[in-house]
Amino acid sequence: MPYREQIPIDRGIDNTAKLLLEGYTYITNRRKRYGRDIFETRLLGGQKAICIAGEEAVKVFYDKEKFIRNGAAPKRVRQTLFGENAIQTMDGDTHQYRKELFMSLMTKERLADISELVFRHLEKKINSWQGQNQVVFYYEIVRVLTSVACEWAGVPLRHTELRKRANQLEALFDSGGAIGPRHWKGRIARNSTEIWLKKIVQQVRAGNLDVAPKTALYEMSWYQDPNGELLHEQIVAVELLNILRPIVAIAVYATFGALALYEHPLEKERLQTNQDHYIERFVQEVRRYYPFFPFLTARVRADFLWKGHDFKKGNLVLLDIYGTNHHPEIWNQPNRFDPDRFLGREDNFYDFIPQGGGDYYRGHRCPGEWLTIEVMKVCMDFLVNHVEYTVPKQDLYYSKIRIPSLPSSRFVMSNIKQR
Numbered sequence: 001m002p003y004r005e006q007i008p009i010d011r012g013i014d015n016t017a018k019l020l021l022e023g024y025t026y027i028t029n030r031r032k033r034y035g036r037d038i039f040e041t042r043l044l045g046g047q048k049a050i051c052i053a054g055e056e057a058v059k060v061f062y063d064k065e066k067f068i069r070n071g072a073a074p075k076r077v078r079q080t081l082f083g084e085n086a087i088q089t090m091d092g093d094t095h096q097y098r099k100e101l102f103m104s105l106m107t108k109e110r111l112a113d114i115s116e117l118v119f120r121h122l123e124k125k126i127n128s129w130q131g132q133n134q135v136v137f138y139y140e141i142v143r144v145l146t147s148v149a150c151e152w153a154g155v156p157l158r159h160t161e162l163r164k165r166a167n168q169l170e171a172l173f174d175s176g177g178a179i180g181p182r183h184w185k186g187r188i189a190r191n192s193t194e195i196w197l198k199k200i201v202q203q204v205r206a207g208n209l210d211v212a213p214k215t216a217l218y219e220m221s222w223y224q225d226p227n228g229e230l231l232h233e234q235i236v237a238v239e240l241l242n243i244l245r246p247i248v249a250i251a252v253y254a255t256f257g258a259l260a261l262y263e264h265p266l267e268k269e270r271l272q273t274n275q276d277h278y279i280e281r282f283v284q285e286v287r288r289y290y291p292f293f294p295f296l297t298a299r300v301r302a303d304f305l306w307k308g309h310d311f312k313k314g315n316l317v318l319l320d321i322y323g324t325n326h327h328p329e330i331w332n333q334p335n336r337f338d339p340d341r342f343l344g345r346e347d348n349f350y351d352f353i354p355q356g357g358g359d360y361y362r363g364h365r366c367p368g369e370w371l372t373i374e375v376m377k378v379c380m381d382f383l384v385n386h387v388e389y390t391v392p393k394q395d396l397y398y399s400k401i402r403i404p405s406l407p408s409s410r411f412v413m414s415n416i417k418q419r
């Protein structure tokens with residue numbers, strides 16, 4: 001007889017309120033309490049859900065024979081963060097085909113293009129920052145990355161439109177874990193950005209807008225599905241937002257990076273000399289240490305037994321991203337900020353998962369991970385080598401409940417000067 005056991009249960013008819021109240025720590029708190037990396041709960045209207053964490057859990061979660069994504073993401077997340085019928089909700093060959101489209105945009109040349117764009121747009125900002133008493137870094141970088149994302153993706157953006165689109169793109173990722181007004185702001189932003197991009201795709205297809213090959217706008221507008229048909233313009237809009245929105249979301253990591261520089265002044269010196277590519281380790285540690293994506297959801301494809309538990313077809317499963325990136329069996333002193341932990345560390349697709357795990361091409365791992373690292377490197381280099389600033393007294397506390405988390409003050413800087 002195969003081994004079976006009753007895994008711990010977080011009692012209650014629906015624990016969604018507890019999940020919202022505890023945010024990033026809901027799964028970790030219970031894992032600590034039960035001394036296990038697996039437990040059962042009830043979420044999203046009382047559905048049975050299994051929460052898992054750690055390297056073995058990541059391996060099983062990314063086994064395509066065992067899990068599907070369709071029907072796993074809550075409706076409120078599709079209405080804001082993902083959009084309907086986006087790549088995140090696809091499975092099997094159709095997913096793989098669509099994923100190739102995303103990966104084809106991430107060539108070395110195109111990554112170099114975005115790094116160059118980020119630097120150029122940041123440099124342009126210095127003059128206006130120098131004339132201000134103080135600037136709020138997060139909002140500034142959201143706007144910079146909105147300009148960069150549109151330019152890189154081939155999407156035309158008038159200067160007068162910048163603030164509006166930046167607010168909307170920010171609302172899309174800021175609302176993913178929200179209820180109430182923040183959620184509604186995200187829904188309104190989704191409707192309006194999809195309409196905006198649909199019109200642009202229509203212009204491209206009608207030959208009224210010139211767009212360069214290899215940009216997301218061009219490649220997505222002319223991409224043919226496995227049946228040789230163009231994607232519906234609505235889907236192109238949704239997938240273009242899957243490029244623009246997360247590029248702007250790098251603002252969250254950049255702001256945490258600025259916080260790390262402030263909290264660990266010695267890091268700044270090490271980044272200035274950048275021996276042995278220190279900047280790479282610093283960026284990796286920012287992505288590991290600070291909270292961003294809390295967990296992922298999938299549904300069981302077909303019954304299987306794992307760790308003594310019967311996973312039944314249709315069960316909801318949550319993979320603890322934040323908890324795995326702080327798992328004591330993977331990370332020595334996980335709650336210490338220490339970029340050197342990445343020194344000589346071998347790549348492992350299953351233990352360091354700020355942007356998902358497994359294979360980029362065959363699974364759902366984030367296709368924008370290399371791009372994120374490159375953009376972060378430029379932002380961090382800019383902060384340490386191209387500007388000087390002071391950090392006035394402010395509330396830098398970041399919550400482990402609000403999703404996504406951010407320093408309360410959004411990181412205020414004063415006395416900015418070019419270096």
Ligand code: HEM
Nearest residue numbers: 087088242243246247249250293355356364365366367368
């Ligand atoms: C801001 C930093 C980012 C974070 C924290 C992040 C995080 C993630 C995570 C956790 C996933 C889910 C992986 C899974 O379901 O297994 C994901 C998927 C995805 N990300 Fe990112 N991401 C970031 C940046 C980007 C960028 C810059 C892009 C594109 C330019 C991007 C595009 C996508 C897409 C299209 C997917 C869906 C992939 C699929 O379902 O196959 N992300 N990301």
